[in-house]
Amino acid sequence: MLKSNNRIIIVGGGTAGIMAAGVAAASGAEVLVLEKMPRTLLKLGISGKGRCNITNTAPIPEFISHFGANGRFLRQAFHRFFSTELQTLLQQIGVRVTTERGGRVFPTSGKALDVVRALRRWAEKSGATILTGAGVDEMLVQDGRIVGVRCGGTDYSASRVILASGGASYPATGSSGEGYALAQRAGHHVIAPRPSLVPLISSDIDNGALNGLALRNVGVRMYVDGKKSADAFGELTFTPDGVAGPVILTLSLAAVDALQGGKKVRLEIDLKPALD
Numbered sequence: 001m002l003k004s005n006n007r008i009i010i011v012g013g014g015t016a017g018i019m020a021a022g023v024a025a026a027s028g029a030e031v032l033v034l035e036k037m038p039r040t041l042l043k044l045g046i047s048g049k050g051r052c053n054i055t056n057t058a059p060i061p062e063f064i065s066h067f068g069a070n071g072r073f074l075r076q077a078f079h080r081f082f083s084t085e086l087q088t089l090l091q092q093i094g095v096r097v098t099t100e101r102g103g104r105v106f107p108t109s110g111k112a113l114d115v116v117r118a119l120r121r122w123a124e125k126s127g128a129t130i131l132t133g134a135g136v137d138e139m140l141v142q143d144g145r146i147v148g149v150r151c152g153g154t155d156y157s158a159s160r161v162i163l164a165s166g167g168a169s170y171p172a173t174g175s176s177g178e179g180y181a182l183a184q185r186a187g188h189h190v191i192a193p194r195p196s197l198v199p200l201i202s203s204d205i206d207n208g209a210l211n212g213l214a215l216r217n218v219g220v221r222m223y224v225d226g227k228k229s230a231d232a233f234g235e236l237t238f239t240p241d242g243v244a245g246p247v248i249l250t251l252s253l254a255a256v257d258a259l260q261g262g263k264k265v266r267l268e269i270d271l272k273p274a275l276d
C-alpha cells in the first residue's frame, strides 16, 4: 500500500472531481485524482453543444425546484457555493463569462474547452496530482472506514476518498456507472438510477411529416393519469417517435418517475401560450 495519512483521493476527474481537487488542494490538502480515461473533463468539453452552459442567474429556490422531491438536499451546499461564487472563481482563473437570454451563463469565448483548460490548470497549480488512465477498481474498507482505493493493482491509502465518478449517462466520456458498483461494494445503499434530462418517446406515435419540426415559445402541459402535474415553456422538437428539446428535457424527470410508477403520461402542446 502506498501510504499517505493526510491524502485525499478523488475517484474521477470530471467536473465534480476537478472542482473538488482544486478547492481541496488550494486549502492545503494533499490531493490525488485518479481518472480512468486518457484525459480529464471529457464530458464538460462537449457540454452545451461545445459552448458549456456554466450556470444560471436564477435564485437558489428556482435551482432546487428543478431537482424534484430531493432538491432540498442541495440547499446547504448552494448556500456555501452558488452560481455567483462559481462565476467569480472562473473569472479569477481566466474564464470570462457572459449572461445570455434566460439568465444562462456561458464562457464569453463560446468554447467549453476554455473552461476545461482553465479548471485543469487551476487544479494542478493549486497542487493536485492528476493521474489519467487510472481506473479505480475497488474502495478499500477497514473497520467500516474507507482507507484508500485499489487502482490497476496498486493500493493507495488516503484519509478521505471522494467518489466523483459521475452517472451512467455517457460511457464515451467515462461516465458508465462504475461508481454505483464501487459505492455498493463499499457498503452504501444505491437507489437505482433513472434517466433525466432526456427526450421522450412513445410506442403509439409516428410523427411522420412532423419529424424534425422545431417549435419555439410553446407551452407544454403534462398530465399524469389525467391530472395536470407540470408545465414548461420553451423550445420543442418532434423526433420520429416522440418529442425532444429543452422544454421536454425539463419535464422528463417527472415523466420518467410517473412512467416507472406505472402511470399514464399525456402531453398537451399549446402553440400560443398566454405569457404572464
Ligand SMILES: Cc1cc2nc3c(=O)[nH]c(=O)nc-3n(C[C@H](O)[C@H](O)[C@H](O)COP(=O)(O)OP(=O)(O)OC[C@H]3O[C@@H](n4cnc5c(N)ncnc54)[C@H](O)[C@@H]3O)c2cc1C
Pocket: 011, 012, 013, 014, 015, 016, 017, 034, 035, 036, 037, 040, 041, 042, 043, 044, 046, 047, 048, 049, 052, 053, 054, 055, 134, 135, 136, 137, 164, 165, 166, 167, 169, 170, 173, 174, 175, 176, 178, 179
Ligand atoms: C451532451 C451533454 C451536454 C451537457 N451540457 C451541459 C451544460 O451545458 N451545462 C451543464 O451544467 N451541464 C451539462 N451537462 C451535464 C454535465 O456535463 C454533467 O452534469 C457533469 O459533467 C457531471 O459531472 P461529474 O463530475 O459528476 O461527472 P463526469 O463529468 O461524468 O465525470 C465523471 C468522471 O469519473 C471518471 N470515472 C468513472 N468511473 C471511474 C473509475 N472507476 N475510476 C476512475 N475514474 C472514473 C469518468 O471517466 C469521468 O471522467 C451536459 C451533459 C452532456 C452529456
